[in-house]
Amino acid sequence: MAYPQLVIDSAAVAENTARIAERCAARSLSVVGVTKGMSAQPELARVMRASGCSWLADSRLSNIARLRQAGIEGPYLLLRIPMADEIDELLDLADVTLVSMTGTIDLLERACRRRSCEIASIAMIDLGDLREGFWPDEMERLAEAYRSAPRVRCLGVGVNFGCFGGVLPTVLNERRLVEVGAELERHLGHPLEILSGGATSSLALLERGELPEAINQLRIGEAILLGTDVTGNRIIPWLRQDTMELRGQVVEVRRKPSVPIGLIGADAFGNVPVFEDRGERLRAIVALGRQDVRLEGVRSLLPGAEVLGASSDHLLLDVETCPSAPRLGDVVPFAVDYGAMLAATTSRYVEVKVL
Numbered sequence: 001m002a003y004p005q006l007v008i009d010s011a012a013v014a015e016n017t018a019r020i021a022e023r024c025a026a027r028s029l030s031v032v033g034v035t036k037g038m039s040a041q042p043e044l045a046r047v048m049r050a051s052g053c054s055w056l057a058d059s060r061l062s063n064i065a066r067l068r069q070a071g072i073e074g075p076y077l078l079l080r081i082p083m084a085d086e087i088d089e090l091l092d093l094a095d096v097t098l099v100s101m102t103g104t105i106d107l108l109e110r111a112c113r114r115r116s117c118e119i120a121s122i123a124m125i126d127l128g129d130l131r132e133g134f135w136p137d138e139m140e141r142l143a144e145a146y147r148s149a150p151r152v153r154c155l156g157v158g159v160n161f162g163c164f165g166g167v168l169p170t171v172l173n174e175r176r177l178v179e180v181g182a183e184l185e186r187h188l189g190h191p192l193e194i195l196s197g198g199a200t201s202s203l204a205l206l207e208r209g210e211l212p213e214a215i216n217q218l219r220i221g222e223a224i225l226l227g228t229d230v231t232g233n234r235i236i237p238w239l240r241q242d243t244m245e246l247r248g249q250v251v252e253v254r255r256k257p258s259v260p261i262g263l264i265g266a267d268a269f270g271n272v273p274v275f276e277d278r279g280e281r282l283r284a285i286v287a288l289g290r291q292d293v294r295l296e297g298v299r300s301l302l303p304g305a306e307v308l309g310a311s312s313d314h315l316l317l318d319v320e321t322c323p324s325a326p327r328l329g330d331v332v333p334f335a336v337d338y339g340a341m342l343a344a345t346t347s348r349y350v351e352v353k354v355l
């Protein structure tokens, strides 16, 4: 089974990584390469590491295990605050973990004591996006938790933007992270090594020279893999967007009316479809569907073609105005956004090919 296929150009990913690493290095920022968006493809993780990322990070331990098995050197950061039931696996696989509960610090300490080992951590601070993180006024309590957990090292503080609340990074909230970090330092009595100022969306601040001096790390996935910033709703002009393409094969080409014939109920997903009458149109069916990809994030790269919709396994393309309409058996290309990339690399029905 050759299609659907997600074809990834590792040279383009390498170029993006190197450009980001170079810009960041000019500001003494280190780059953590985030692999979760492409389900930790080892070839791409290797490229990230070789092109300037100082650490690799993923939200899932199974992905980190996969990369370690492929022989790719860390250090590895676990991006999702850990589950109580994965603490042992975490100590086996990750070098650094994010934390957002003192209870998790206690669990880590107990496991480390039992195994006579240590773990490094970065405390996440919630600055308004309302996903994970300590509140800024909890630093005294956090320092106490760290003091009673000598095997859990506090490397620093970090923040997420644009993940749940869509909050954008700004000079003000990045400065707030620096202040909160300084307060934690005071309570801990030692300096912090890392101020992790966010993800792809923070690159806009870097470009404008607005990222506070003290921020010294960014965790980057989307910009490396796609050259885009979905939170900032922009293409990053100094990066490549032609890093990957989803390919599907055409299984039917036929002229059909643009409005269905008969009484309209709901489609297979419970939505009642609405149609505009454009007369008869030439349409192609591509063997590609919701089991393969997040269709809202797919854009046809075939000149003149337009995605009409899709079900679990069939994607309908209007090809009426294509300068060269696809024929049965042709392979047609699509661009993917972050959500579609995530789904396509997770689906066992899509073959991932790294060139």
Ligand SMILES: *Cc1c(COP(=O)(O)O)cnc(C)c1O
Pocket (backbone or CB within 6 Å): 034, 036, 037, 059, 079, 080, 160, 198, 199, 200, 201, 219, 220, 221, 222, 223
């Ligand atoms: C996914 C994730 C990132 C990377 O985000 P991008 O927008 O892909 O750069 C960074 N930090 C955390 C905690 C994440 O979960």
